[in-house]
Amino acid sequence: MDLSSIEIFLAVASDRSVTKAAKAVGRVPSNVTTRIQQLEEDLGACLFSRDGKKMTLTREGETFLAYANRLMALALEARQAVRPLAPSGTLRVGTMESTAASRLPAALTQFNQMWPDVSLHLTMGASRDLARNVLADVLDCALIARPPKTMREEDLDFDAELEALEMETVFVEDLLIVLPSGHPAIKSAADLRVGSLAALEPGCTYRRIAENWARKTSALSTSELGSYHAILASVATGNTAGVMPRSVLDLMHWPTAVQTHQLGPVETLLVYRKDDCPSAFSAFHEVLGATKGRDVRLAAN
Amino acid sequence: MDLSSIEIFLAVASDRSVTKAAKAVGRVPSNVTTRIQQLEEDLGACLFSRDGKKMTLTREGETFLAYANRLMALALEARQAVRPLAPSGTLRVGTMESTAASRLPAALTQFNQMWPDVSLHLTMGASRDLARNVLADVLDCALIARPPKTMREEDLDFDAELEALEMETVFVEDLLIVLPSGHPAIKSAADLRVGSLAALEPGCTYRRIAENWARKTSALSTSELGSYHAILASVATGNTAGVMPRSVLDLMHWPTAVQTHQLGPVETLLVYRKDDCPSAFSAFHEVLGATKGRDVRLAAN
DNA sequence: GCTTTAATTCCGGAAAAGAGATTTTTCATT
DNA sequence: AATGAAAAATCTCTTTTCCGGAATTAAAGC
Structure with a gap:
């Protein structure tokens, strides 16, 4: 049982789909299937019931879900606790309205609890503007939507801007x-x-x-x-x-x-400049990665 | 960061030696060294200070130790929570005096909390007698000392009895x-x-x-x-x-x-019959594996 | 019933883990 | 100090596991 299996499990549980989950965790569906099967075998219990093409949590799956969340949170806390230099200062984060509403609340709450010394500046905006502001060093990072391939080909400027930045899929x-x-x-x-x-x-x-x-x-x-x-x-x-x-x-x-x-x-991407990686950003990055796939569901409960 | 790394970390932390820890977790010293280095790199912090041939926990290592214990405990709880058939009935465990005194208290406490329906019968005795009693189905399992190779060669009867049983090193x-x-x-x-x-x-x-x-x-x-x-x-x-x-x-x-x-x-071995594996025993086995390397140190604090 | 979509299975290549040998460092003893 | 024993680190080689893509199977929608 390693934590990457649990991350995969959480993704499948929240999306109720291995295809979506695979995208969310940056893997291929067959791999997700395998890892879930391994996890089930390891635990000696059936976590999902496969009725048709839907993946629904079983009774055991539901109870494991609670533990999975706690394990991820604890691992994150452990990671942050041993961080050699405590982040401080200001972190300027850009985000789409939608992400701010649905995905960020849990991550921001956790981040704020952990690093009260960081003052977090949140800017809402459209993906294009946000990406530009990151490039121009007006923002440290941003959460933006990645246009599908056909649209990127029609808008080579935007595409070039994205290429100049480091990016990572965090939600789908x-x-x-x-x-x-x-x-x-x-x-x-x-x-x-x-x-x-x-x-x-x-x-x-x-x-x-x-x-x-x-x-x-x-x-x-x-x-x-x-x-x-x-x-x-x-x-x-x-x-x-x-x-x-x-x-x-x-x-x-x-x-x-x-x-x-x-x-x-x-896909929702986290974009940031290739060169700079302040301590506060690494911490934010980590929190975001560890809380992804948990927020909407938690809010729904 | 997977749980096996944490198990290795706990072993090194409690033994303050990679050689001992390697034996305790059934691995080779070079592997333990590598995994610890990987863990340190992953966390971006130095967990041990290598002064000479001693491995002492650093400040960060101490704080991580607390999390490592909690993570292992939580993972164990998760595992037990999804166990399809709750163990019950009687489990007859044999143990050496020494193991009962130093290693078992934490494991037994945890087991009892988790499975109050299992009545645990503890029998103290010498390794030879215990092994015989497991073979004769008077005990379900036992914790015994493995004689060094030279002694095993002088006592082929005992050796043969051990070969007839399933065994696993749990402490050194x-x-x-x-x-x-x-x-x-x-x-x-x-x-x-x-x-x-x-x-x-x-x-x-x-x-x-x-x-x-x-x-x-x-x-x-x-x-x-x-x-x-x-x-x-x-x-x-x-x-x-x-x-x-x-x-x-x-x-x-x-x-x-x-x-x-x-x-x-x-080495202290957990021995049990090859054929039978009642639910209560699997649960005990799991608890023992997850709590090993934590008891003496916890008691010392 | 056919098409589409999603999950699973199968397989080959790549990456990581583990074991053993070797080296380096340290501690104890002379 | 010099020597020898012991332990950790390093290196290399083997084995295992993991991951991604192609083919397969099964279910849902039209």
């Missing part, structure tokens, strides 16, 4: 189109019966992915809103379709089960 | 001759200025090792005593030399620093 989001209640299911943008798309600012990668998807088959306008709450409210009026990751939608326990359409997985 | 004891205060240092039994050796019953492996050592150069009688406390008391009178492992001596915070002579390392 399911990007959704959220439809008004009562709207029929859709296969493509042509089936949309709304007047516009509701999204954040123009530099937002999610917005651009959605616009790319929409313009193939229809000519929708985009209405720009300031927050995901505003987007959902706008969807509720019945005449717009919202764009947001599933993790954000999950947070906003919306009264009725909403109709959604998947645009596919989008 | 430093076997000592304890001398009365004021006795000069000795190189061999010829230098002894006492009338007799104080030891336990004839079937005791430690006693036989000491007698073997003594008879090479001198003709000492053995006085048989019922407990290690009695042996130490007898040594205190000035006319006997006691035989006991260092871990036992450490427990009995003896007023004055006593003079000792090393007879060398002796």
Whole structure:
């Protein structure tokens, strides 16, 4: 039983999918399958029940999940406790709205508890702007969405900027189109019966992915809103379709089960300059890595 | 950072020696050195200070030790929590006096907390008798001393009995001759200025090792005593030399620093029948493995 | 029923772990 | 000091394990 197995287990448990989990932990699905099987054999218990293509935790899996979280937290604490030079000073972190809402709360709480001497400056923004600010040393690091390959080829500037930075996948989001209640299911943008798309600012990668998807088959306008709450409210009026990751939608326990359409997985990257790596950043990096895949689920409980 | 590294770390920390630790965890010294170095590199901190041939924990090493113990305990608990069939019934465990005194308390406490439904029958005895009782199904398992190779060759019966059992090294004891205060240092039994050796019953492996050592150069009688406390008391009178492992001596915070002579390392084996493996035994086995190398030190704190 | 998607199985290459031999350092003894 | 024994570190070689890709199987959606 090593901690990487537990990381993999947590990813599968939270995504209920080996494919997604594999992306989240930067491995290949077959490897995830194998490691889970090894873990189950080692423990002598069945952690997941494979009904169909869903991976649901068994009774034992649920109890192990609690321990897995505690083990990861304890290992993280141990790691931080022996850190030779205690981080201090200021750390300037850029993040997308969505990540700040769904993924960061737990990590930030833990980080703040552990290193109260670091003053953490959080800046929200669109992925493009954030990446530029990291390059320009306005930010120390940022959490941004990686555009899919086809979009990167259309926007070589952004791609070049990313290449100049160190990057690492930390989350994988399911990007959704959220439809008004009562709207029929859709296969493509042509089936949309709304007047516009509701999204954040123009530099937002999610917005651009959605616009790319929409313009193939229809000519929708985009209405720009300031927050995901505003987007959902706008969807509720019945005449717009919202764009947001599933993790954000999950947070906003919306009264009725909403109709959604998947645009596919989008990776969230942690980017930082190749040269500099202050102590506070290493600590943040570590906390982020250890808490990933735990936040949304914990909040849901 | 995987749990096997932590197990190795705990062994080195408690033995303050990579050679001893290597034996305790069933590995080769070069491997232990490497794993410790890897762990230090991974944590980015120096865990041990190598002053000469001693491995002493650094400040960071001490703090990591606390976490290492908690991690092992938590991992053990996780393992037990998902055990499909909760152990119950009776488990008959045989043990040497010395092991019962120095190594078992922590393991038994933990086991009892975890599985209050198992009634644990503890039998003390000499290694030979214990091994026979396991073979005869009077005991489910036993902790016994493995005689050194030369002695095994003189006692083929015992050796054959051991071969018929499953066995596993769980501890490594430093076997000592304890001398009365004021006795000069000795190189061999010829230098002894006492009338007799104080030891336990004839079937005791430690006693036989000491007698073997003594008879090479001198003709000492053995006085048989019922407990290690009695042996130490007898040594205190000035006319006997006691035989006991260092871990036992450490427990009995003896007023004055006593003079000792090393007879060398002796492995403690957990033996059990090859065929049968009841649930309660697996649980005991697991607890024993996870708590090893932690007890004496914890008691000393 | 066919297509798509996801999980698993199988296999070859790569990386890491373990064991033994060798070297270096240290401690004890002369 | 010089010598010898013992222990840790280093090095090299072998073995094992791990990882990624291709093929396979099974389930869900149309």
